[in-house]
Amino acid sequence: MHSEFLMGNAAIALGAIAAGVDLVAGYPGTPSTETLENTAKYKPEGLYVEWSVNEKSAMEVAAGAAYAGARTMVTMKQVGLNVASDPLMSLEYIGVKGGMVIMVADDPGPISSQTEQDTRHFAYFSKLPCFDPTSVQEAYDMIQDAFAYSEKYGTPVFFRPTTRICHAYASINIKDVDEYKKNSPEGFIKDSKRWVIFPRLSNANHKKIEARNELLKDVFSAYPRNMILNGGSDKGAVDGEIAALGGLNAAASKKGIAAGGISFALTMEALHGRTDARVLKVATPHPFPEKLAVEFLTGLDEVLCLEELDPVIERELIYVCGKYGLDVKIRGKLTHDTANAGENSLDLIKQYVGSFLAESGSADIACEPENAPQPPTIPIRPPVLCAGCPHRASFYAVKVAMRRQKTIFCGDIGCYTLGNAMPLDMCDTCLCMGAGINIAQGVYRIEPDTKAFAFVGDSTFFASAITGIINAVYNQAEMTVCILDNSTTAMTGHQPHPGTGRTMMGEVVAKVSIEAVLRGIGLEFVETVDPLDLEKAVDTVKRAQEVPGVKAIIFKSPCVAITKPKGKAFIDPEKCIGCRKCIREIGCPGIVINDGFVCIDDSLCTGCGLCAQICPVGAIGGEVHD
Amino acid sequence: MIKNIVLCGVGGQGTVLASKLLAAAAMEKGFTVMSAETIGMAQRGGNVFSNIRISDGEAMYAPMIGTGEADLILAFEPGEAVRMLPFLKEDGFVITNTRAVKPTTATLTGSGYDAGPMLEYLQKKVADGHLMQVDGDSAAAALGNPRVLNVVLLGAAVRTGALGLTEEDILNVMGKVIKEKFLDLNRKAFTLA
Known part of the structure; x- marks a missing residue:
């Protein structure tokens, strides 16, 4: 050890x-x-x-x-x-x-x-x-x-x-x-x-x-990690952590708390020093330790269930009360004593425990003095695509190519879901892994005059998009599938997948080619383009629209979080006319306004060069992608 | 006794390394450590926080800290210090970096966001002598590497004495947490502010 x-x-x-x-x-x-x-x-x-x-x-x-x-x-x-x-x-x-x-x-x-x-x-x-x-x-x-x-x-x-x-x-x-x-x-x-x-x-x-x-x-009633915490009893001493709660006078208490998962740990924090509740720790919610629950419930008037997500422990205890004819009031999500959605914070658990035990003890909830200074407005920080993320360029190319046309942009699960943020606004739907491909087909069937697009990442493509594309081809749908291939599973922290040519055992293996898969399915229009080359990317999207059936564009550029920056952009203050088109069009976190001037944040810029291709007066230069 | 520490900032500022250094130093002294980290979608430019709890033997069950329980808030960004301020104990310490990180939404909408009002509010709310404002970015830049911001701020936090850890405690464990070639740089950064 x-x-x-x-x-x-x-x-x-x-x-x-x-x-x-x-x-x-x-x-x-x-x-x-x-x-x-x-x-x-x-x-x-x-x-x-x-x-x-x-x-x-x-x-x-x-x-x-x-x-x-x-x-x-x-x-x-x-x-x-x-x-x-x-x-x-x-x-x-x-x-x-x-x-x-x-x-x-x-x-x-x-x-x-x-x-x-x-x-x-x-x-x-x-x-x-x-x-x-x-x-x-x-x-x-x-x-x-x-x-x-x-x-x-x-x-x-x-x-x-x-x-x-x-x-x-x-x-x-x-x-x-x-x-x-x-x-x-x-x-x-x-x-x-x-x-x-x-x-x-x-x-x-x-x-x-x-x-x-x-x-x-x-x-499981005898499994030592399911336990009644009870200062005077022999139960409860599983490890150092939990045995430390001595002094709970369970015999005298008519109230109990049943908890599992992190809510149990938070309950123990909230009960710190209190001895007026019996506690049931549920380590195996299924099959439910019924005998132990009966032992816990016997002699109690009321039980508060503290758990996250669904009222699983709560329903089990209600069932046990019914089965054994126990007259114990079970409280929790079903009785609206606790929230039925969201995470349990320590503050929330303290509040629940405090009001549940209010009759036998005092709840200590901190209050703000009335004349306290009001806090200034703190900015909201929604997650955004990283500075230099190639997905931004891919979305922008499609947006530019399809301006003033009736379109639907079906998104999927991954970093590129963040393409929904303003000003890109390029994610009209997102449901679950791979769903975007089929959702686009469904919308197209009802509105055939809509240009349907589905965006899917490389890892999601392998995980669950291939069958959807086969479905589209077989059933004669009209759509453009955009594969945003950054050669990694970025959102979850850069795991390898079949397209990367690396395995978790450290082997270097043949890459499964997305392009070959698509051609094998029978797509005729399959083009790979660097999204950071805006003109070419826009042209590819436009040409795809001239071809009937299911088309695919592979926007290929590596994730900026795991590649060396190409350089840093620089805005020439002499040339910049302050139109802020760069900010309004792509919303890159690397472009900021300092003292009224549009500037590049050197700590974030990767030199992707997208902004330089958008600037109407050519004011953005420096070392950028070409 | 339990020391509760809140680390907060914007995704990518290096809060996780700072919490690992604290944990390693505390464990070296035989203390028990728990922490809760923000990992996942929020890392993409979102606000992130860590809760760190260090116990000298007192029973500790959960890694999370409640309102009014933090002995120290170590903020990598002044607005984030304000966001987490409700967690501070009445006589707790706040170490804050002074440079504001502007969210893209603020740039897009042209709405102003500056460090000034955040720091003023902190000055009003934090007990006298318990607020340290550190221009950590300039200090890190002076060392030639903006990435050591976290260690610069951690140094300031340890020197308050509020963590029950000394400078030596941290310096002793740096070799366990930080790669050899960055050790000198980090040692310098730690003793700088």
């Missing part, structure tokens, strides 16, 4: 490695991404790690390896699970031989996601056990438990941290390399009665799954 300061996702990665994981597959997505990256960083001999093209592929690769007895982990964000749900739902009916942990990071807020969906519901829906850590240390310890339970019960299990676990850091205790579990996979043993899903097998296995989950309710 030794102590290290680790990000939650790194702790999860090291925990999986300590549990002897043999294969890790995933697709990038905030806040899950660093988990797979860290398994690659700390990779012991024999561990295989891959970025798969999407979550469905990752799930299936991990399942295959688990069939062969390997311990496997698959990583994704919550919306990625939607993509992987097809193999997931069937996989539960087949089961696994080696331990398989599906690490899905939820994103309350949401901070970097489309939805606030709750993977604990997916656990209920798919019938998988679910582990929900409350801290970085617990994430490290608990993922090792997750592998053990998975293997013991022959089922994949969910491991569901949230953003404040994934992206928290903590000094935690971790195992030394010689303490790691060594796993030797048995290999795949042929048995078509076990591995081939047929209705008869599904029917038989469904009964087994239900029986197992009944059993797991009891097993």
Whole structure:
């Protein structure tokens, strides 16, 4: 054992490695991404790690390896699970031989996601056990438990941290390399009665799954990470952190708080020094530790549930009260005592705990004195495309080429979603990975006089745009697909993908050519153009409009965050007429106004040269792209 | 005892390295450290913050800091110091960089945003002698590398004494966190402001 300061996702990665994981597959997505990256960083001999093209592929690769007895982990964000749900739902009916942990990071807020969906519901829906850590240390310890339970019960299990676990850091205790579990996979043993899903097998296995989950309710009631915090009782001493809460006088209390995930940690902060509430810590929201819940509820009048996303613990407790005839008032999201959307901050939890326990203690909420000075207006800082980002140039070229025509610009998931910001305003729709291609087809079918465009990044192209393009070609749609190829997965922190020619195992491999894929599908107009060459880019977009059917333009220019700047632009104050066209047209953060003069911010400019091509009087020069 | 620190700024200013240095120094002294970072979409020019908590043994469960609980706010941008100010304890310290980073939206709309009103507000709100205004960008530029802004500001923060860490504590762990070829530069930057 030794102590290290680790990000939650790194702790999860090291925990999986300590549990002897043999294969890790995933697709990038905030806040899950660093988990797979860290398994690659700390990779012991024999561990295989891959970025798969999407979550469905990752799930299936991990399942295959688990069939062969390997311990496997698959990583994704919550919306990625939607993509992987097809193999997931069937996989539960087949089961696994080696331990398989599906690490899905939820994103309350949401901070970097489309939805606030709750993977604990997916656990209920798919019938998988679910582990929900409350801290970085617990994430490290608990993922090792997750592998053990998975293997013991022959089922994949969910491991569901949230953003404040994934992206928290903590000094935690971790195992030394010689303490790691060594796993030797048995290999795949042929048995078509076990591995081939047929209705008869599904029917038989469904009964087994239900029986197992009944059993797991009891097993999890005894799982030490599910606990009643109770100063005088023998429960609660799992690790140093939690045992430190002595002095809770649970016997005298008629009020209880049930919490899971980061909300549990925040509850413990809020209860600091208070002894007037019994606490139920829920580490396995599914199957719910029913016996433990009955023990917790017995003797209480009221329980407040503190959790993010959906009221999962709350509904389970209501169910337990109904089933066992317990007269306990369960409060939370369903009773509007707590917010039903958004993240739980420490302030919010303090407020909830304060008002819930108000009768037996005083809530200390800080108030501002009345005559305090009013704060000045602080600027809003929405995320924007970086200075010099080639996506800006691609969007601008299409905008210029299509001026005064009826158009729809369907966006997708990635940095280029930021093309929606003013003044570009080039993202009319955005739904989910790859959707833009099909949305454009749908709009075209209803409004055939609309010039339909779909913008998709290179990683998203491989992940889920190809089938949409085949659909468009087969069904005779009219549209222009713009592939914004910056040769990386930029938004999530620059992961490699099939077009980059690099793998997570460090191999240099043949690049999958986007152009060849498109030609293989049957597109006749496929052109690759440098978006930073504005005139040529505009011309390419215009020529594409003269061709019927599905056309594709690959705007190819590397991400500025991982390439050396080409130089710095310079605005000649003698020539600049102050028209501000550069600012109004492209909104680059590298162009600023200082004392009324338009200037280049040297710390941001990459010398992409787009502004120089827009300036009507040729006032912008310096070292720029040509 | 727990020390609560808020680091804030604009995406790309290097707040994460500063929080790693603090954590390494605190751990070297046997303290427990937790922090929460902003990672993801907000990094693209958005406002970012870190919460860092250092405990000498007192029970600590969550990495997040509540209103009125921060012993020190280390702001890389004056407007961001104002944004995070509600988190400051009554007698807490504020170290702020003086250069404003103008958001693109302000440039586009022509709406003014300057450091002046932000610094004035901080002067009114922060207890006497507990506000340090540092022209960190000029100091970093003088060293020939604007990227050491974070370490310049961290130096000023440590010298308040509010973190329970000394200059030596930080200098001792720099070698663990920073690459060899940048060590001298960072050591200079740390002792500069």
